Amino acid sequence: MLAPTRILRASWSSTLRLPKSAFPARPLPAANPEYLRRCTDELYAWQQNARSKQDTNAQDIETFTLHDGPPYANGPLHIGHALNKITKDVICRYELGQGKRVSYIPGWDCHGLPIEIKALQAQKKDVDAHTDPVSVREAARALAAATVEEQKKGFKEWAVMGDWDHAYMTMEPSFEIRQLQIFKEMFERGLIYRQLKPVYWSPSSRTALAEGELEYDENHKSLAAFVRFPVVLSDELRNGALSEIKDSLSIVIWTTTPWTLPANKAVAVHKGMDYAILQDPEHGNELVLIAASRVAHYQDMVGHEVMIIPTKLRGADLAGHLQYENPFQRANGLQPVLHADFVSDSSGTGLVHIAPGHGMDDYHVCTSLNIPAFAPVDDAGAFTEDAFPEHPELLQGLLVSDVKKTGSRAVLDYLERQDMVRAKHNFKHKYPIDWRTKQPVIVRATEQWFANVDGIKTESMKAIEGVNFIPETGRSRLESFIQGRSQWCISRQRAWGVPIPALYKQSEGKLEATMDADTIQHIIDVIKERGIDAWWTDPPEDPAWKPAHLSGTYIRGRDTMDVWFDSGTSWSLLPRNGNHPVADVYLEGTDQHRGWFQSSLLTHVATQQCDIGNVKAPYKMLITHGFTLDSDGRKMSKSLGNVISPAQIMSGELLPPLKRKKQKGARKDQPNDAAPQFDSMGADALRLWAASSDYTRDVTIGQPVLLSVNQALHKYRVTFKWLLGIFSLPTCPPPFTSFNTIRSELSIETDSVTLLSDKLARHRLTQVSQEVHAYYARYEFFKGINTINKYVFNDLSAFYFETLKDRIYTGSKHDCQTLQKVLGVIFYELLQMLAPICPILVEEVWDYLPETLRQNSIHPARATWTPLALASPPAEGQTTDISARQLDQYQEFIHTVGSAINTAQERLRAAKKMGSSLECDVVIGMDPRAADSHFDEFVGWGGSQKSEELAGLFVVSGFEVRNMNELDGLKAALEEEGVWCELETFKIGETERKVLLRKANGCKCPRCWRYVAEEPESLCGRCEEVV
Incomplete structure (x- = not known):
């Protein structure tokens, strides 16, 4: 036996295999554009062009379509955009990894009031002024186009891949033409009509609003009042149920909108309710009539006791037998007291003031009795002279929905002088506001264009039966919005939008709307020829717009379509699935159940001429994400100073600055005047935050969350740097030239590794691969990331890598090359798991591989990713194989003994x-x-x-x-x-x-x-x- 070798300790370092790699600790800004190009534009173009040269049947490759809900082109990108767009991109990249061709065409919603207002403000023009529609459209178009380019640049910086060269905008001529054709199809089905009806009206925006454009102020305060009207009794009532009543009688109503009293047309009772007559000693023993169950409440509100006159009265005795006079409309004569089903005794007096021009329920009751709607309020929300024809100076021009309650106070002031007000008070309740201006809206009867939702409600409900929802609660939410809607007001009184293709016949100073299928098609043809702006720029009576079958003088309308109709027809861009255009996924915020999800469904169903069983939704799956909140769960706003921008996450500036290394020769007390440096991890930090979030709920974001994201990214980088060094050892090159070869070679069934630690590492990787794949397949990316992080931090870094360093650094070449195979599988699997989440990191890592491996292996973002297979139980007669169950037990043993x-x-x-x-x-x-x-x-x-x-x-x-x-x-x-x-x-x-x-x-x-x-x-x- 040879004597042990003795030599100086320092000299052994040259015999060690120490992994080294130039892979940087943080992304290098100079290299980022190239990596970004490769993992977005280049990758998307490759997969669109038949995926790879090996695909001989490229035409048979399944296409996955995620249809982009168009963001609004009116401002800079915010953190909500990041959650939305990155989640979409992660889904697309996962599906690409499943061997599919991905279709993702980004879009923008370019019309509507917010863009119009912002464009006018930029030109320092009064939003409420009657600005020339042509200049409004020019300014709005320029603003939208500039915003689209700005947002597109931001989306690309987030590594969102898509067909950016063919992105759609709702203001593009081709889109507008398709939208008008869909409008025509709906008209031909009888779903489009014009009517004088109460609609939600925004005085601050000067336009009608759909229900989907409303928000609600839960703490709105209204000026409420109890108002009496002297009544005239019918002979039947005076000689019957009220024969004992000799004095004059008044009815008392309660209203939270006194400004609607000039438009009053009736008072409603419920025929099945009991009513009582009260004698009021504080007002000359006058007799008033209210619901019997509301007497106690009435006494509390007027502040004194009243006496009940014994009578037996039902609403059925009163309806049709009482009349009264509206003091603001005396010329109209007496008005009826009638029955309405919606009258209850849960509030007020059990008698309801009916103004069909300011309430939909009121409108339906009066329409059945041929009582016309009346709304003496103009576009600005101010009384017209018709509010009080006898004394127009008392009300005309007063605002009805301003903070000071000017209109309501003026109405009550007049009624108090007539001794008709019995009590008034502030009443806090839920009240609709304009979701854009955040100002109160009113209900006002105007001539508007409507889509009949009732006519397609059954088909719409049937269509979504086959739709998958993530989360499942989205189903009931969308169903409730559809069920609760009977009509859709689709006209807007603004210039920046797609015109409603209606002509108006001029006759005796009046305008009469005209619409038929031939007229709509004629208008579409003219727009194709002259451009949509010609609708506004051509002379009003230009005969080119009038089809040959119409006679007389016509002018073009000025109403434009609701922007939800614009974006709701974007499904017309989708590839056809059978007879219908269908997307695999629609993904937007939870507020889109009342918006884009609904409008897309309604317009799509409305154009299908088929049996109800064959009606389809434009999407197979609806995914909704929550809102982004700060770390305290508050909504982000400038006033709170808690707004977090995507750029701040990418730059790392929300995290503590990096510690600077002391310069040689610098004194300890010498101040460091250099600007702070931050842990900038780029777009992958933003993407990892989004993918780590449970998007089905509201997502909180703050420094603790971002710290964990950056820590994970650093761990990924350290892991890959070490592995890259192992594949680059000069004295021990890997015994393979392709990762794809060893992946199948080292499968459990043909396992060539012999040491238990390597078998356990391979087994654990297989488990993680299967778990992550299953989570990704359900779009539960946050669970997949959590699994990856536990694997990298615990299984690899804290355990497996520690066990094998000795074999790599000091073991035999055979030991090292055996490990290189196992680590090669781990390396490639990690890249595939992270490819949808951190594509720039994956691209960067791939770039630092030895050239031979890089050239002979399929790029992990382009390879079809299937999970690794678990070990099978030992075959009969075999004792050397270790089953998955045994390996699981061994892992538990290691954990227990190791602890x-x-x-x-x-x-x-x-x-x-x-x-x-x-x-x-x-x-x-x-x-x-x-x-x-x-x-x-x-x-x-x-x-x-x-x-x-x-x-x-x-x-x-x-x-x-x-x-x-x-x-x-x-x-x-x-x-x-x-x-x-x-x-x-x-x-x-x-x-x-x-x-x-x-x-x-x-x-x-x-x-x-x-x-x-x-x-x-x-x-x-x-x-x-x-x-």
Whole structure:
């Protein structure tokens, strides 16, 4: 036997394999544009062009279509945009990894009031002024176009891939023409009509609003009042139920909108309700009539007691038998008291003031009785002279919905002078506001264009039965919006939009709307020829717009379509699935159940001429995400100072600045005037935040969340840097040229690795691969990321990498190359799992690979990703294979034994007896009377010893298995010899075991640092062979 080699310790470093890579700790800004181009434009173009050269049947590749809900082109990007667009992109990249061709065409919603207002404000023009529509459209178009380019640039910086060269905008001529054709189809089905009806009207925007454009102020305060009207009794009532009443009688109504009293046309009772007559001593013993159940409430409101006159009155006795006069409209004569089903005794007086021009329920009641709607309020929300024809100066021009309640106060002031007000008070309740201006809206009867939702409600409900929802609660939410809607006001009184194709005949100073299918098609043809702006720029009576079948003088209308109609027809861009255009996924915020999800469904269903069983929605799956909130769960706003921008996450400026290295020669007290540097991780930080979030709920964001995101990215980078170094070892090149080859070669069924640690690593990777794939397939990316992070931090960094460093750095070339294969599979699988989430990182890592590997392997973003397969149970007669179940047990054993070893090591370190874990040997104590076959097999008890392999597994110098009864004696003997040791117990199942840590029995090898050498400063046997 040769004598152990003795040589100076420093010289052994040249014999070690130390992984080195130029891969940087943080992304290099100079390289980012190239990586960004590769993982977005280049990747999208490649997969659109038949995916790869190996695809001989490219035409048979399944196409996955995610239809982009168009963001509004009126401002800079915010964090909500990031959550939305990145989640869409992650889905598309996952589906691309499943071998599909992805179709994602970004879009923008370019019409509507917010853009119009912002464009006018930029020109310092009064939004409320009667601005020339042509100049409004020019300014709005320019603003929208500039915003689209700005937002597009931001989306691209986030590594969102798509067909950017063919992005759609609702203001494009081709889109507008398709929209008008859909409008025509709906008209031909009888779903479009014009009518004088109460609609939500925004005085601040000067336009009608749809229900989807409303928000609600839960704490709105209205000026409410109890108002009496003297009544005239019919002969039947005076001679019947009220024969004992000789004095005059008044009815009392309660209203939260006194400004609507000039438009009053009737008072409603409920025929099944009991009513009482009260005598009021505070007002000359006048007699008033209210619901019997509301007497106590009435007394509380007027502030004094009243006397009940014994009578038996039902609403049926009153309806049609009482009349009264509206003091603001005396010329109209007496008005009726009638029955309405919606009257209740839950509030007020049980008598309801009816103004058909200011309420839909009122409108329906009056329409059935031929009582016309009347709304003496103009576009600005101010009274017209018709509000009080006898004294127009008292009300004309007064605003009805301003903060000061000017209109309501003026109405009540007049009524008080007429001794008609019995009480008034402030009333807090839920009230609709304009979702854009945040100002109160009113209900006002105007001539508007409507889509008949009732006519397609059944088909719409049927269509979404086959739609999948994430989360499932989205189904009931969308259903409730559809069920609760009977009509859709689609006309807007603004210039920036698609015109409603209606002509108006001029006759005797009046305008009469004209619309038929031929006229609509004629208008579409003229727009194709002249452009849509000609609708506004051509002379009003230009005959080119009038079809040949119409006679007389006509002018073009000025109403434009609701922007939800614009974006709601974007499904016309989709590829056709059978007879219908259908997208695989629509994904937007939860507020779009009342918006885009609904308008898309309604317009799509409205154009389908088929049996109800064959009606389809324009989407197979609806995904909704929540809102973004600050770390305290508050909505972000400038006033709160809690707005977080996507750029701040990318730059890292929300995190503590990086610590600067001291310059050589600088004094400790010398101030550092340089600008702070931040942990900038680029777009991948923003993307990892979005993908780590449970988007089905509201998503909070703050420094703790962002710190964890950056920590994960750093761990990824450190992991890849180390692996890249292993694949670049000059003295030990990898024994393979393609990652794709070793992935199949090292599958469990044909496993060529022999050491337990490598089998466990391969097994754990397989489990993670399957878990992540399953989560991604359900679009639960946050769960997939959580699994990846646990794997990288715990399984790889804290365990497996620690166990194999010795074999790589100091082991044989065969050991190293065996590990390179296992690590190659791990490396490539990690890249595939992260490709949808951090595409720039994946591109960067790939760029730092040795050229041979890079050229001969399929790029992980372009390869079809299928999860690795778990090990099969041993075949009959085989004993060498280890099943997945056994490997799971072994993982539990390692965790249990490892925890016991670590506990003992920490006590020894605290006592300053040891430092490195290699300074100790481990002795496991087993009890032959309580044998566990699986654990016995794991530690080699009763069979071949696996001491060296297990020592490497637990990163100690020696591993031994003994009878548990011997450990106490061994401990005592060691202590008597002055050798430090530590005993720890643990359990396998219900069986107690022991582990003894003792000072390593060998000498420290100067090359591998294990305490296994025979003599000081001499190499161990393995290092001797390797060297």
